[in-house]
Structure formats: C-alpha cells, structure tokens
Amino acid sequence: METIRYFKPDELKAMTANRKQEFSALFQKLKKKKPKNLDDVVHRLHREAFEQFDCLDCANCCSTISPIVTDKDAERLAKSQKMKPADFIGRYLYVDEDHDYVFQQTPCPFLMADNYCCVYENRPRACREYPHTDRNRFYQILNLTQKNCEVCPIVFSITSELTKMEW
Incomplete structure (x- = not known):
C-alpha cells in the first residue's frame, strides 16, 4: 500500500471525481461478483492503512459529515x-x-x-x-464507500488499492 497522506475534503472530492469512472467500474464489478475474499483483502488494507495514518491528523469526517x-x-x-x-x-x-x-x-x-x-x-x-472498512460483507456498503472516498484518505487509498487487483 502506498503511503497515505492527508488531503483536505475539497482535494479528496476532486481526486474522487477524477477517478469516478474507475471507482464506479470497480464497485459495479464487486457488487456483481461478491468475491469471497473481499472482506479479507479490505480488512488487510484497513489494518495496513491504520498502521500508517493517524485520524487525529485529519478529522475530515468530523469536520464535514454528520453521523x-x-x-x-x-x-x-x-x-x-x-x-x-x-x-x-x-x-x-x-x-x-x-x-x-x-x-x-x-x-x-x-x-x-x-x-x-x-x-x-x-x-x-x-x-x-467509521470509515467502515473493517466491516464484514463489505460488498453491502460499496455505495457508502464510494461516497466516503470524498471524505476519508484511508477509504480513498483502500479503494485505489482495490482498483489494482484482479477481481
């Protein structure tokens, strides 16, 4: 996994918009196939991300969305x-x-x-x-995940990594 760095919400929105087709294609494929190893892969990426990124350096979620x-x-x-x-x-x-x-x-x-x-x-x-990337049956929250790419550097990074894999 590439190093995760902080991005302001407007930067993440733009980055997500630039990759909208790629991310949408990924999520459509994952929804359709429901790969058996999806949770394992996403949970591994989640652990790796949280080993290198401190949410206290960011707080985009708390600053921009309401739970x-x-x-x-x-x-x-x-x-x-x-x-x-x-x-x-x-x-x-x-x-x-x-x-x-x-x-x-x-x-x-x-x-x-x-x-x-x-x-x-x-x-x-x-x-x-939050950011729900350690959840079981991850394929059930792909729409939410796509939205969270605009807010959370970890979700954006995990999604980016998922696009590099063969599904």
Missing part, C-alpha cells in the same frame, strides 16, 4: 452531557431527509481544536465504526 445518531446514541450522549435525552436532541440534533437523527452542524459540536473528540467514549456508533 446517524440512534436513540441509544442520543441517550448515551445526553447522559455524558448531564442532559435529558429530549433536551440533547433539541439542542444538537435534527431529523434529516432519511428520517435519521444527525447533528445540526458541521463540524461536529464535540470536535475540539486539536481534532480530539470531547465525547469520544460516548460517541455515536457510526463514529465508532
């Missing part, structure tokens, strides 16, 4: 902020077009200047699992 916040997440976050869940929801969340709770603002209200999360131990499940 889905489940009721359970909202309760946990409210408790950590010593708030009632309804008050937490009213202050920080709204229901998006998919009928999911998401944060009212980006960057995330809990992202600190040093890119640390002040609610890290209580962060939403979507944040815990």
Whole structure:
C-alpha cells in the first residue's frame, strides 16, 4: 500500500471525481461478483492503512459529515452531557431527509481544536465504526464507500488499492 497522506475534503472530492469512472467500474464489478475474499483483502488494507495514518491528523469526517445518531446514541450522549435525552436532541440534533437523527452542524459540536473528540467514549456508533472498512460483507456498503472516498484518505487509498487487483 502506498503511503497515505492527508488531503483536505475539497482535494479528496476532486481526486474522487477524477477517478469516478474507475471507482464506479470497480464497485459495479464487486457488487456483481461478491468475491469471497473481499472482506479479507479490505480488512488487510484497513489494518495496513491504520498502521500508517493517524485520524487525529485529519478529522475530515468530523469536520464535514454528520453521523446517524440512534436513540441509544442520543441517550448515551445526553447522559455524558448531564442532559435529558429530549433536551440533547433539541439542542444538537435534527431529523434529516432519511428520517435519521444527525447533528445540526458541521463540524461536529464535540470536535475540539486539536481534532480530539470531547465525547469520544460516548460517541455515536457510526463514529465508532467509521470509515467502515473493517466491516464484514463489505460488498453491502460499496455505495457508502464510494461516497466516503470524498471524505476519508484511508477509504480513498483502500479503494485505489482495490482498483489494482484482479477481481
């Protein structure tokens, strides 16, 4: 795997747009074939990526996109902020077009200047699992992965590596 470096979100968007046809062709092929070794390959690339890249140097995800916040997440976050869940929801969340709770603002209200999360131990499940490249049945989230190429240098790098392989 090539060295992963930080890119600003607008740079990643442009880089992803430049490779849109290539990435789309890859994801269509993976959706169709559902290779048995896909999870193993992506999980290996995930481990390699996280050995060399520190998310604290980036925080694009926290700066530009809002995670889905489940009721359970909202309760946990409210408790950590010593708030009632309804008050937490009213202050920080709204229901998006998919009928999911998401944060009212980006960057995330809990992202600190040093890119640390002040609610890290209580962060939403979507944040815990991001960028989802260690997930099983990876072929099920290829659309999300393609979108995440625009945000996360790790996802862009993994996707780039996948294009070099014979499927």
